[in-house]
Amino acid sequence: MGQAMNGRLNALTIDVEDYYQVSGFESHIRFEQWPDYESRVVGNTWRLLEMLHFHRVKATFFTLGWIAERYPQVVLAIHKEGHEIASHGYRHRLVYNMSREEFRQDTERSKGILEDLCGAPVVGYRAASYSIIQETLWALDVLHELGFQYDSSIFPIHHDRYGIPDASRFPYYHMLSEGRKLLEFPLSTVRFMGRNVPIAGGGYLRLFPYRFIQWGIRQINERENAPANIYLHPWEIDPSQPRINGSRLSQFRHYLNLDKTESRLRQLLLDFRFAPLRRLKEEIEDQNRPAEPEKQQSVPIENRG
Numbered sequence: 353m354g355q356a357m358n359g360r361l362n363a364l365t366i367d368v369e370d371y372y373q374v375s376g377f378e379s380h381i382r383f384e385q386w387p388d389y390e391s392r393v394v395g396n397t398w399r400l401l402e403m404l405h406f407h408r409v410k411a412t413f414f415t416l417g418w419i420a421e422r423y424p425q426v427v428l429a430i431h432k433e434g435h436e437i438a439s440h441g442y443r444h445r446l447v448y449n450m451s452r453e454e455f456r457q458d459t460e461r462s463k464g465i466l467e468d469l470c471g472a473p474v475v476g477y478r479a480a481s482y483s484i485i486q487e488t489l490w491a492l493d494v495l496h497e498l499g500f501q502y503d504s505s506i507f508p509i510h511h512d513r514y515g516i517p518d519a520s521r522f523p524y525y526h527m528l529s530e531g532r533k534l535l536e537f538p539l540s541t542v543r544f545m546g547r548n549v550p551i552a553g554g555g556y557l558r559l560f561p562y563r564f565i566q567w568g569i570r571q572i573n574e575r576e577n578a579p580a581n582i583y584l585h586p587w588e589i590d591p592s593q594p595r596i597n598g599s600r601l602s603q604f605r606h607y608l609n610l611d612k613t614e615s616r617l618r619q620l621l622l623d624f625r626f627a628p629l630r631r632l633k634e635e636i637e638d639q640n641r642p643a644e645p646e647k648q649q650s651v652p653i654e655n656r657g
């Protein structure tokens with residue numbers, strides 16, 4: 353418990369989508385079929401909200417525009433609880449399957465829906481399945497043009513569907529054209545046996561023993577003096593969700609240890625300090641703020657004496 357009180361801030365992020373919208377099932381369930389499935393996202397998100405309320409933790413909720421249109425009350429509840437509402441795109445399309453113009457439209461649409469609903473600016477973005485890869489880094493330019501202040505879509509690992517293996521493992525400013533920049537919060541990895549091992553959440557949080565996750569976050573916080581960036585989905589605390597006949601790999605990734613997510617999340621909330629990404633962004637901006645003009649002047653004057 354003392355650890356949690358004194359440790360540094362980490363990011364807790366929730367990608368608000370339903371179990372039938374995940375990219376792993378994309379080839380089995382078309383967008384047009386979504387309304388045919390039993391929706392579980394509202395109940396699962398409420399359970400997460402109650403859990404976070406109990407532990408007095410605020411998080412960032414990257415929300416699909418499609419979800420916000422259908423279930424505005426749950427998005428409003430997230431906002432009113434003091435969490436950050438951010439964009440997860442409109443209909444969970446992978447960035448590398450879209451043209452630049454399609455990406456702009458999908459993202460702008462989701463931002464508009466969320467902002468109109470909450471009456472507050474949306475400044476954070478996360479791509480469906482971390483699909484900002486080397487070939488789609490142009491998406492960061494579009495995000496900046498649309499008024500986003502940070503992105504959290506880059507996974508510095510090798511994976512069949514996403515990843516920029518040599519990207520920075522910690523928050524950094526991604527330089528865009530004409531001297532502009534966008535703050536990037538990569539998903540957390542830990543260096544283990546010479547490789548970047550994802551411990552950030554989702555399937556990895558369910559796959560590895562809790563002790564390994566705990567060791568990894570401590571490593572990041574204490575040895576590397578950086579925040580961890582953790583993610584999960586409302587469907588991951590729902591072991592009784594309807595089963596979908598996807599590929600064997602997708603089924604393994606989706607259903608592994610679903611019954612363990614909730615207790616692991618609760619343990620994380622006890623062991624570490626968490627905040628929304630917006631708060632971590634402010635922390636980084638404060639550190640990078642140039643000294644005030646008076647102070648800059650006062651140094652040489654004092655030195656003369």
Ligand SMILES: [Zn+2]
Binds near residue numbers: 367369374440480
């Ligand atoms: Zn997603």
